[in-house]
Amino acid sequence: MISPVDQRTWLVSESPFNPFKLHHTETIFTVGNGFMGVRGTFEEGYSGDLATTLVHGIFNHAEGDLVPDIVNLPNPLPVQVTVDGELFHMTAGRVLGFRRTLDLKRALLTREVLWRTSQGAIVKLTFERFASLTEEHLLVQRVRVRALLGSPQIEMRSSVDAKVTNLGVQHLTDLHTSIHDSEILVTARTNQSNYGIAVCAAHDLSIASPVQSDAERVFYTFTLPQENEVSLTKISAIYTTRQGDQPSHMAQETARAALKKGYETLFAAHCAAWEQYWHTSDVLIEGDELAQRAIRFTTYHVLIAAPRHDERVSIGAKTLSGLGYKGHVFWDTELFMLPMLTVTQPKLARNLLMYRYHNLQGARNKARANGYEGAMFPWESTDTGEETTPQWSHPQPDGTRIRIWTGDNEQHISTDIAYAVLQYWRWTGDDEFFVRYGAEIVLDTAVFWGSRAEYNAEQDRYELRMQIGPDEYHENVNNSAFTNSMVRWHLQQALVVRNWLLTHHREAGEALLTRLGITEARCAKWSEIAQKMYVPRDPETGVLEQFDGFFNLERLDLTHWQPRVANMDWILGHERTQRTMVIKQADIVMLMALLGDQFGSTEEQQANWDFYYPLVDHGSSLSPSIHAWVAARLGLLEDAYKLFMYAANIDLEDLKGNVRDGIHAAACGGVWQAVAFGFVGLGLDERGELQVKPNLPPHWRSVTLRAYHRGQIRTIRLTAEN
Numbered sequence: 001m002i003s004p005v006d007q008r009t010w011l012v013s014e015s016p017f018n019p020f021k022l023h024h025t026e027t028i029f030t031v032g033n034g035f036m037g038v039r040g041t042f043e044e045g046y047s048g049d050l051a052t053t054l055v056h057g058i059f060n061h062a063e064g065d066l067v068p069d070i071v072n073l074p075n076p077l078p079v080q081v082t083v084d085g086e087l088f089h090m091t092a093g094r095v096l097g098f099r100r101t102l103d104l105k106r107a108l109l110t111r112e113v114l115w116r117t118s119q120g121a122i123v124k125l126t127f128e129r130f131a132s133l134t135e136e137h138l139l140v141q142r143v144r145v146r147a148l149l150g151s152p153q154i155e156m157r158s159s160v161d162a163k164v165t166n167l168g169v170q171h172l173t174d175l176h177t178s179i180h181d182s183e184i185l186v187t188a189r190t191n192q193s194n195y196g197i198a199v200c201a202a203h204d205l206s207i208a209s210p211v212q213s214d215a216e217r218v219f220y221t222f223t224l225p226q227e228n229e230v231s232l233t234k235i236s237a238i239y240t241t242r243q244g245d246q247p248s249h250m251a252q253e254t255a256r257a258a259l260k261k262g263y264e265t266l267f268a269a270h271c272a273a274w275e276q277y278w279h280t281s282d283v284l285i286e287g288d289e290l291a292q293r294a295i296r297f298t299t300y301h302v303l304i305a306a307p308r309h310d311e312r313v314s315i316g317a318k319t320l321s322g323l324g325y326k327g328h329v330f331w332d333t334e335l336f337m338l339p340m341l342t343v344t345q346p347k348l349a350r351n352l353l354m355y356r357y358h359n360l361q362g363a364r365n366k367a368r369a370n371g372y373e374g375a376m377f378p379w380e381s382t383d384t385g386e387e388t389t390p391q392w393s394h395p396q397p398d399g400t401r402i403r404i405w406t407g408d409n410e411q412h413i414s415t416d417i418a419y420a421v422l423q424y425w426r427w428t429g430d431d432e433f434f435v436r437y438g439a440e441i442v443l444d445t446a447v448f449w450g451s452r453a454e455y456n457a458e459q460d461r462y463e464l465r466m467q468i469g470p471d472e473y474h475e476n477v478n479n480s481a482f483t484n485s486m487v488r489w490h491l492q493q494a495l496v497v498r499n500w501l502l503t504h505h506r507e508a509g510e511a512l513l514t515r516l517g518i519t520e521a522r523c524a525k526w527s528e529i530a531q532k533m534y535v536p537r538d539p540e541t542g543v544l545e546q547f548d549g550f551f552n553l554e555r556l557d558l559t560h561w562q563p564r565v566a567n568m569d570w571i572l573g574h575e576r577t578q579r580t581m582v583i584k585q586a587d588i589v590m591l592m593a594l595l596g597d598q599f600g601s602t603e604e605q606q607a608n609w610d611f612y613y614p615l616v617d618h619g620s621s622l623s624p625s626i627h628a629w630v631a632a633r634l635g636l637l638e639d640a641y642k643l644f645m646y647a648a649n650i651d652l653e654d655l656k657g658n659v660r661d662g663i664h665a666a667a668c669g670g671v672w673q674a675v676a677f678g679f680v681g682l683g684l685d686e687r688g689e690l691q692v693k694p695n696l697p698p699h700w701r702s703v704t705l706r707a708y709h710r711g712q713i714r715t716i717r718l719t720a721e722n
């Protein structure tokens with residue numbers, strides 16, 4: 001039996017069904033396993049639902065669309081049940097009871113419905129599903145029907161829905177459905193990228209009843225005596241040509257073998273694998289059940305999205321839980337989700353970093369295309385590693401399109417990726433990765449900055465013009481303090497890396513430096529750029545100026561606009577917002593988070609916080625968790641806790657009103673960072689040793705978390721007395 005505390009902190013439930021939250025709950029009830037993500041859509045469907053099945057790495061650029069999209073695959077979920085000829089549906093007959101529960105511990109989604117047909121029979125329907133963590137191609141479902149009143153005639157029909165689109169955009173072609181006995185095979189091909197896709201669903205009914213089929217469905221018909229229960233197990237295997245030439249064959253073999261093992265065996269293995277995940281990734285918070293459940297929820301969503309066995313894919317901003325941002329990968333992965341994985345699941349973190357390594361060519365292409373050297377990573381990236389940020393928005397209500405500049409000028413991503421590589425290396429001590437792959441990322445992105453930095457002879461300083469810092473409300477600015485500071489830091493690190501390679505791995509190091517063209521002269525230039533990099537700053541207060549001219553913008557008092565859900569740039573309009581100091585998200589505060597005490601003295605940190613905190617709109621979900629982290633570090637516990645709970649509930653409570661598009665994955669990863677790096681104050685000191693500098697919310701009795709440090713698992717437990 002699950003204890004009441006566990007019930008409150010491991011389970012996310014919906015009861016009764018709320019059709020107005022259909023898309024929100026579809027997103028939050030997504031199941032996944034690092035290969036696939038399947039939204040929490042009902043098996044029997046619901047009007048307007050957004051059934052979405054995504055696997056990493058399958059993108060397609062449909063004709064007429066601006067950029068590639070992650071592809072919605074044939075939907076393996078459909079199972080329909082008729083009772084005495086009446087089709088079960090949430091709007092038919094009478095729903096007497098409804099509870100949907102996501103069990104975070106076991107990554108199992110269950111829906112129980114007590115249903116009375118129009119003719120009076122009462123059945124209990126139980127739908128279960130999980131995306132197997134041990135066999136990642138498998139989505140496992142079970143549908144149970146129990147006759148509570150009457151002995152009805154039941155029909156159970158199952159299909160794989162191939163008529164899927166991405167909100168109307170057609171990515172699939174050559175669709176073909178075939179049925180052999182109780183097995184359904186759907187094959188398709190993406191119409192531009194030419195990936196082959198196969199979904200094979202195999203079925204097993206708990207009672208002896210002959211299987212029937214038509215062109216698209218298999219079905220079973222039988223009488224269910226009162227008090228009896230029947231269960232249909234449906235196991236769908238998904239493969240694509242990214243796994244091999246014969247996805248149909250692989251899907252069939254896998255589904256058949258899994259069916260032989262049966263639901264219970266598959267589920268037991270799945271649970272054991274999840275236990276391993278939680279062993280290191282669970283954060284235990286005593287004294288705050290809401291925070292406890294929220295952090296499990298956010299951790300779950302990062303874990304179900306993190307590729308386990310594929311190092312050529314990465315996690316999109318909305319994970320595999322929705323079509324928002326077309327599945328594209330941003331800095332969200334490296335600076336928001338990855339730290340939690342680096343510290344608690346380093347193998348998964350390594351996979352994600354390898355995605356960037358394998359896509360260095362795309363980054364080099366982007367640098368060349370823009371007249372630079374080295375590797376300039378794309379702001380948005382898909383399967384090819386090329387820049388995939390759209391240049392124009394979709395038409396606005398007045399028919400005009402807005403130019404999107406992030407793909408051109410939000411260049412800090414190259415440093416963000418280098419930061420993540422170095423962070424991974426420091427925490428894990430994985431020299432093998434670093435020498436073979438990581439160093440190349442850090443160094444070639446430094447080569448890019450060396451060619452990008454502009455010398456201002458009049459002022460004898462280096463500058464970066466036409467940038468977008470994290471605050472995307474202000475575009476194409478000169479000397480973003482965030483970007484310039486991070487680039488300075490990056491070039492300093494690159495010089496350290498070079499020396500380290502030459503000292504510890506001379507042969508490999510020399511080969512790499514030669515290949516990347518990193519000469520003495522280039523290093524001297526890096527050193528000069530780092531020394532003379534201009535970072536705008538008020539010398540009296542130590543407050544950084546977010547970019548040239550920021551201090552002259554109009555200052556608005558945001559408290560006048562409370563309460564509100566809408567972002568300030570919607571309220572003020574894009575142009576007007578740019579003329580104000582209203583900022584979208586943590587920018588200087590992001591820099592404070594990343595650089596820690598290297599940012600400046602405690603007084604300087606406080607002064608920057610005091611200046612920038614009142615200006616932030618949190619127009620991006622990436623913002624609150626970073627603020628929580630920094631506030632905790634500064635000992636501003638009331639603000640820290642408020643911001644932390646805001647971040648933690650963004651998806652659970654749909655605080656931004658757009659969860660239908662998918663989980664805010666960066667916010668999820670940020671929640672872990674707010675606790676680990678903020679409240680617990682976990683970090684590495686200069687020698688790379690673990691340190692904690694706690695600042696716990698006063699009502700938390702204890703926090704326990706685990707961290708891999710150089711291959712060893714360490715448990716950190718803080719109690720209120722500490």
Ligand code: BGC
Nearest residue numbers: 317330331332472620622666
């Ligand atoms: C944020 C970016 C983020 C992107 C994807 C934008 O709204 O401003 O920082 O990378 O969303 O989540």
